[in-house]
Amino acid sequence: MSSTEPQGIPGDNVNWPMLKIAYPTDPEKVGPLLPPGISPTEEPEARLTVYNFPVGNEPELGLVMNVTANYDGVEGEYSLGYAIDQEQAVYISREHWGQPKYLAQIRYFRLMNRVEAFASHQSNTFLEYQGTVSGVDEPGEVTEVNEWWIKCSRSLTMQPNTYDYPPHVVRVYAKYRTAYQQALEGELILRDSAWDPLAQSLPICGPVEARLWWPEFLAREITLAGPLDEDGFWPFADTIGGSRFPGEMGGPKKS
Numbered sequence: 001m002s003s004t005e006p007q008g009i010p011g012d013n014v015n016w017p018m019l020k021i022a023y024p025t026d027p028e029k030v031g032p033l034l035p036p037g038i039s040p041t042e043e044p045e046a047r048l049t050v051y052n053f054p055v056g057n058e059p060e061l062g063l064v065m066n067v068t069a070n071y072d073g074v075e076g077e078y079s080l081g082y083a084i085d086q087e088q089a090v091y092i093s094r095e096h097w098g099q100p101k102y103l104a105q106i107r108y109f110r111l112m113n114r115v116e117a118f119a120s121h122q123s124n125t126f127l128e129y130q131g132t133v134s135g136v137d138e139p140g141e142v143t144e145v146n147e148w149w150i151k152c153s154r155s156l157t158m159q160p161n162t163y164d165y166p167p168h169v170v171r172v173y174a175k176y177r178t179a180y181q182q183a184l185e186g187e188l189i190l191r192d193s194a195w196d197p198l199a200q201s202l203p204i205c206g207p208v209e210a211r212l213w214w215p216e217f218l219a220r221e222i223t224l225a226g227p228l229d230e231d232g233f234w235p236f237a238d239t240i241g242g243s244r245f246p247g248e249m250g251g252p253k254k255s
Helices: 027-034 087-097 229-237
Strands: 018-024 038-040 043-055 059-071 074-084 102-105 105-111 114-121 124-137 141-153 163-190 210-228
Touching: 018 163, 027 038, 027 059, 027 229, 059 105, 059 114, 074 087, 087 102, 124 210, 141 210, 141 229, 163 229
Parallel strands: 074 102, 074 141
Antiparallel strands: 018 043, 018 210, 038 059, 043 059, 059 074, 105 114, 114 124, 124 163, 141 163, 163 210
């Protein structure tokens, strides 16, 4: 299968590739992240995506933090958080779809064959990737992905285990063709953070794979997949920054 470099208007944000990073992580860490009804895969993998893509007709820099997980017998990726730099997209995304976006600072650029990405929140840089392009990969076959979000609204009465809208799983089905991709060699650094516990919750437990990816979008559907147990989900409703990391309202406790 031939590999053709992407073409387009120079400088157009649509031309930006996504930085895709994947690595095996600790099964014992994944279980506590997932609410009852969503289960970890046998060999869980953390899947991170750094992007610069037009959302709402302007560029959005973001970091997607997913882990492989199953719901209702369907394998997919559970979204722990979307750290993004565009404020207007945070609230509508969470209210409308349950997409766990929250504000952060993202730096992501390519200079010649050098690729760098940084994610910071509350003045702490919790992710850093630096690498170089090492070659061109075959485009690959068509890929289908299911991503799991959670939509819910707790009761305004503030009574425990009560909701105005009980928790439901949102299924985001996407179908892609890889138009072009380049392999990367580099280093991923995850730093401990009370606000963004990526290093603590999804530690690196094996080889890290990274690539620049230009997708061709073939299909995308967002639908309600089914309810979750209301009592079981309650401890997961209190979260840090809109992500699904373990946390409590008000953020990390001061020591």
